[in-house]
Amino acid sequence: MKQEKAKKYGMVIDLDKCTGCGSCMVACMAENNVPFREDESDKLLSIAWMRVYKLTNGKPFPDTDICYLPRPCMHCEGHHGHSPCVSVCPATATDYSEETGIVSQIYTRCFGCRYCMAACPYHVRLFNWWDPVWPDGMEKSLSPNVSVRMRGVVEKCSFCFHRYQLTMDKAHMEGRRELEEDEYQTACTQACPAGAITFGDLNNPKHTVYRMVKPDHKQGGKPKNPKAFRLLERLGTNPKVYYLTSREWVRSMDDNYLKNESK
Amino acid sequence: MDSALIPRGVKRCPTWQFILGIVIVGAVLLWGVFAMLLCWIKGLNQTNMNTAYGFAIWIWADLAVIAVGGGAFFTGFLRYIVGKDELKNIINFAVLIGFICYSSALLILAIDIGQPLRGWFIFWHANVHSMLTEVAFCLSCYFGVLCIEYLPLILENRQIDKVPFFHNLSHNMHEIMAVFAATGAFLSFFHQGSLGGVAGVLFGRPFGFREGVLIWPWTFFLFTWSAAACGPCFTILITKITEAIARKKLVKDNVIELLAKISGWMLLTYSVAKIADTWYWATVTAPSKGFTLMDFYSNNPLYGIWILILEVGICGVLPALILITDKGRKTSFALWAAVILAVIGVCLNRWVMVLQILAVPVMPFISWHMYFPSWQEIATTILPVAYGIILIMISYRYLPIFPQEAELNPIEPPTYAEEDKQEQEEPVETQEASNAPEPEMQPAEA
Numbered sequence: 001m002k003q004e005k006a007k008k009y010g011m012v013i014d015l016d017k018c019t020g021c022g023s024c025m026v027a028c029m030a031e032n033n034v035p036f037r038e039d040e041s042d043k044l045l046s047i048a049w050m051r052v053y054k055l056t057n058g059k060p061f062p063d064t065d066i067c068y069l070p071r072p073c074m075h076c077e078g079h080h081g082h083s084p085c086v087s088v089c090p091a092t093a094t095d096y097s098e099e100t101g102i103v104s105q106i107y108t109r110c111f112g113c114r115y116c117m118a119a120c121p122y123h124v125r126l127f128n129w130w131d132p133v134w135p136d137g138m139e140k141s142l143s144p145n146v147s148v149r150m151r152g153v154v155e156k157c158s159f160c161f162h163r164y165q166l167t168m169d170k171a172h173m174e175g176r177r178e179l180e181e182d183e184y185q186t187a188c189t190q191a192c193p194a195g196a197i198t199f200g201d202l203n204n205p206k207h208t209v210y211r212m213v214k215p216d217h218k219q220g221g222k223p224k225n226p227k228a229f230r231l232l233e234r235l236g237t238n239p240k241v242y243y244l245t246s247r248e249w250v251r252s253m254d255d256n257y258l259k260n261e262s263k
Numbered sequence: 264m265d266s267a268l269i270p271r272g273v274k275r276c277p278t279w280q281f282i283l284g285i286v287i288v289g290a291v292l293l294w295g296v297f298a299m300l301l302c303w304i305k306g307l308n309q310t311n312m313n314t315a316y317g318f319a320i321w322i323w324a325d326l327a328v329i330a331v332g333g334g335a336f337f338t339g340f341l342r343y344i345v346g347k348d349e350l351k352n353i354i355n356f357a358v359l360i361g362f363i364c365y366s367s368a369l370l371i372l373a374i375d376i377g378q379p380l381r382g383w384f385i386f387w388h389a390n391v392h393s394m395l396t397e398v399a400f401c402l403s404c405y406f407g408v409l410c411i412e413y414l415p416l417i418l419e420n421r422q423i424d425k426v427p428f429f430h431n432l433s434h435n436m437h438e439i440m441a442v443f444a445a446t447g448a449f450l451s452f453f454h455q456g457s458l459g460g461v462a463g464v465l466f467g468r469p470f471g472f473r474e475g476v477l478i479w480p481w482t483f484f485l486f487t488w489s490a491a492a493c494g495p496c497f498t499i500l501i502t503k504i505t506e507a508i509a510r511k512k513l514v515k516d517n518v519i520e521l522l523a524k525i526s527g528w529m530l531l532t533y534s535v536a537k538i539a540d541t542w543y544w545a546t547v548t549a550p551s552k553g554f555t556l557m558d559f560y561s562n563n564p565l566y567g568i569w570i571l572i573l574e575v576g577i578c579g580v581l582p583a584l585i586l587i588t589d590k591g592r593k594t595s596f597a598l599w600a601a602v603i604l605a606v607i608g609v610c611l612n613r614w615v616m617v618l619q620i621l622a623v624p625v626m627p628f629i630s631w632h633m634y635f636p637s638w639q640e641i642a643t644t645i646l647p648v649a650y651g652i653i654l655i656m657i658s659y660r661y662l663p664i665f666p667q668e669a670e671l672n673p674i675e676p677p678t679y680a681e682e683d684k685q686e687q688e689e690p691v692e693t694q695e696a697s698n699a700p701e702p703e704m705q706p707a708e709a
């Protein structure tokens with residue numbers, strides 16, 4: 001059953017609402033069987049599909065301000081689906097879906113060259129330096145819908161693609177071609193206690209994400225909402241994760257600027 | 264003990280000395296093999312790579328050995344396609360060095376990938392958009408070409424050559440060697456270029472990204488150019504080191520000087536192109552992404568602007584100027600300095616195009632990433648060096664690598680009676696020239 005119109009799933013994260021609690025990270029790890037080690041102190045070795053960065057305005061008290069920036073995979077579209085990572089993978093182990101706009105990762109095809117990691121400026125691609133070791137009994141609580149990854153392959157946020165598959169299966173069984181907005185939501189979206197994360201189809205004007213950022217598809221999806229931005233817009237990665245904030249200093253950290261440039 | 268295997272008309276060190284050398288270098292090799300097995304058995308957690316450094320010393324070593332191994336394809340190109348006949352006296356050694364470099368590169372890649380048993384996926388599930396796919400195909404094919412080029416050399420061993428089949432096979436392979444040289448040059452152009460493209464296409468990494476022609480970024484051409492320029496310098500350097508260790512001249516000066524001169528002009532033109540590329544990148548490409556040149560070279564402990572000056576100026580322009588002058592080529596110290604600098608320069612270029620790309624922070628709220636390899640990474644990087652030394656030792660001892668050696672180092676021919684007596688009584692370390700119809704030291708393609 002073919003869909004009527006291609007979707008472009010994306011995410012809007014309201015940084016003014018995010019408290020940095022880390023619920024999104026925990027929910028993501030539980031949902032996607034993300035492995036962890038006894039010592040997780042070295043964050044350059046640990047795996048977290050969703051990572052929360054702490055930004056500061058660098059000013060002394062009482063003007064100090066901080067902002068927590070959750071960073072999932074940006075699911076970049078690049079130019080015509082040539083996102084930074086997809087175009088470089090030599091074994092076609094990652095793909096850009098024109099149907100959903102989701103960048104997939106085929107764990108059983110990845111042979112661990114890590115070229116995609118070098119290509120991604122957001123550091124969303126993570127390598128399994130170790131085989132996953134689950135605490136006794138925990139393997140029974142792993143999600144049956146997401147395959148666990150072995151040592152030596154790259155993994156990353158999939159926008160909980162297995163949830164999309166399940167809901168599409170359900171919709172097909174019910175004779176529907178389209179999903180309701182709330183039928184397919186990522187784990188991090190549902191877990192955020194502050195409601196800072198919104199997920200939906202950026203091609204669908206009825207969806208909240210569309211109304212929040214008003215993506216200009218003629219301009220590669222740039223947001224028309226002046227409070228919205230995408231990370232590293234200038235690189236041409238064309239990401240599908242948008243951030244919202246009313247704070248100017250936070251918006252100034254969305255990209256790199258020359259001294260004589262104003263954002 | 265092994266005198267029957269040593270080419271006629273040349274002198275070799277005593278067997279014990281040779282074996283001692285093999286044992287010492289072999290110990291280093293075994294250390295590398297141990298580290299390699301650790302990486303294969305326990306995984307890449309044995310390295311100091313991490314999320315920020317998906318590529319590290321191995322990929323640098325890979326690119327560096329392929330660059331310096333470029334002497335094989337470029338010397339072959341000059342010898343067979345351009346017709347520089349004098350280079351027949353160094354082409355064997357250039358092929359040997361190329362063989363070592365490319366086999367090392369494949370070995371390093373086999374260690375570097377997270378799932379070595381899936382290495383064949385790069386061919387089976389090939390993504391035509393990926394520069395790495397092009398590298399894999401061309402590199403594998405070119406390694407095949409190098410095997411074909413190295414094989415006739417092995418067949419020219421004194422004992423193997425006695426077998427008529429091998430003798431004829433070697434002869435016939437020499438006849439068609441120009442075809443393989445041309446194929447090798449073609450393949451090398453693409454895989455050297457693709458290795459440059461690996462960095463140049465990374466539009467998410469402003470330090471590496473370059474504009475270019477059609478699908479090829481400028482780094483594609485610069486990598487090929489620099490390999491053609493510095494590969495022969497490496498061939499000269501290893502020849503000089505071999506001569507120093509063997510304590511004898513193995514290649515005539517005119518051959519070295521010709522190769523050095525061509526290399527010098529290649530290096531000079533490359534340096535001009537590299538400076539132009541750097542200028543355009545620093546003033547147009549990088550600013551369009553929000554970066555100034557100094558954003559890439561400041562506020563970090565290692566990658567200061569000195570690294571750019573060292574790479575392009577001291578290890579690029581300077582050796583080029585030495586090599587294009589007659590006096591520079593004829594002065595031993597200057598020639599040594601020039602080839603060493605050129606080799607350091609190309610290795611440094613590969614270093615920054617692999618490591619610095621990853622070190623530079625792209626997101627404005629993260630900092631520079633620094634990296635130092637683990638001992639396992641160091642040992643496995645030294646492993647190919649030890650392997651290369653051993654292969655050169657064996658090849659030099661038993662194969663007619665240097666066609667001019669006998670002529671440059673004449674030894675008194677003994678009488679047949681003396682030779683027979685020596686062979687019957689005890690092993691000798693010196694093989695003398697004779698009038699027997701066995702092949703003398705000949706250029707492989709002769």
